[in-house]
Amino acid sequence: MNTIPVRPGPNGIPIAELGLSEEMPLTAVAGGALHAQEFKIGVVVELSGDNATGGNVAKRGYDLWAMAVNEGGGIQIGQKKYPVKLFYGDAQSNPSQGAAAAERLI
Numbered sequence: 690m691n692t693i694p695v696r697p698g699p700n701g702i703p704i705a706e707l708g709l710s711e712e713m714p715l716t717a718v719a720g721g722a723l724h725a726q727e728f729k730i731g732v733v734v735e736l737s738g739d740n741a742t743g744g745n746v747a748k749r750g751y752d753l754w755a756m757a758v759n760e761g762g763g764i765q766i767g768q769k770k771y772p773v774k775l776f777y778g779d780a781q782s783n784p785s786q787g788a789a790a791a792e793r794l795i
Contacts, residue, residue, distance in 0.1 A: 728764050728771040730755075731778060731794030738782025751775055 732751050735744030755773045763770035778790030 726771070727774045728766070729774050729776060731776045731791070733778040733780050733787050733790045733794065735782045735787075736777065736779040738780075740780075740782040744780070744782075748777060 732748070734747045734751075735741055736748065737744075752775065755775050758764060759772045763772040765771075776794055778787075778794045780787030780790055
């Protein structure tokens with residue numbers, strides 16, 4: 690089952706610690722998820738720059754995870770399942786660009 694623990698975050702926005710693995714940590718902001726038709730997840734990875742190879746491998750891993758979850762009916766929150774939709778931000782192999790990409794995804 691894909692039940693995700695959700696904890697209160699800043700300003701009461703629900704936060705889901707998905708923790709796919711130690712190598713692929715993932716936190717989802719579930720704002721409005723109880724009223725939405727999908728569970729939106731923002732992912733910041735290096736899609737360009739010196740570390741693009743690893744970032745693109747990570748992106749494929751996230752895509753495979755989302756596909757597997759969606760094939761199983763989605764992530765269950767309460768009594769309802771929601772399909773996962775991933776949104777990517779490019780860190781451009783630069784920490785400040787990664788922070789900016791994360792801010793844009795919020």
